Amino acid sequence: MKTEVPxxxxxxxxxxxxLGLACAALAFGALPAAAWNAGIVGLLVVCCSAVALGRYGAWAEWSNIALGCWAIAAPFMLGFGAAQTAMWTHILIGICVATIATVQLMSARRSQGITHDRPAHGR
Known part of the structure; x- marks a missing residue:
């Protein structure tokens, strides 16, 4: 298994x-749910990315995809969707994190020669 980040x-x-999402938590002080969510999700993204930089593993990218998707859903699930700044910060950073993690996974699969879109000869 390749251990280098794509x-x-x-x-x-x-x-x-x-890191930006975690720091944004300070700006959301009046919205405890938004502040806690931004801080926790931001730090988890930082941790997963830092670990992946040291020793790449697909689990880190899958974790970032899940965290990005949660960041997108959180404003509506936690009830701070009416706070425009907090909502859009979560949504935009969530989209970027999940997209980058998906690109990383696709690049890793491509570099390992794993493709499922072409049938093998003789089948």
Whole structure:
């Protein structure tokens, strides 16, 4: 198994996005649910990306996909969807984190030669 991250630049981008979400928690002080969610999800994205930079594993990308999807859903599930700044911060960072993690997974599969879109000869 390949243990090198497909794109260190993309992994660093996700790390910075997570850091940005965690720091945004300070701006959401009047909205406890938004602040706690931003802080926790942001730090988890930072941790997953940092670990992936050290030793790449698909689990880190799957974790970031899940965290990104949660960040998108959280404003509506936790009830701060009416707070435009908190909502859009979560949605935009969530979309970026999940998209980058998906690209990383696809790149890793491509570099390992795993493709399921072409049938093998003789089948």
């Amino acid at each position: 794109s260190k630049g993309l992994e660093w981008t996700n790390l910075l996005l997570g």
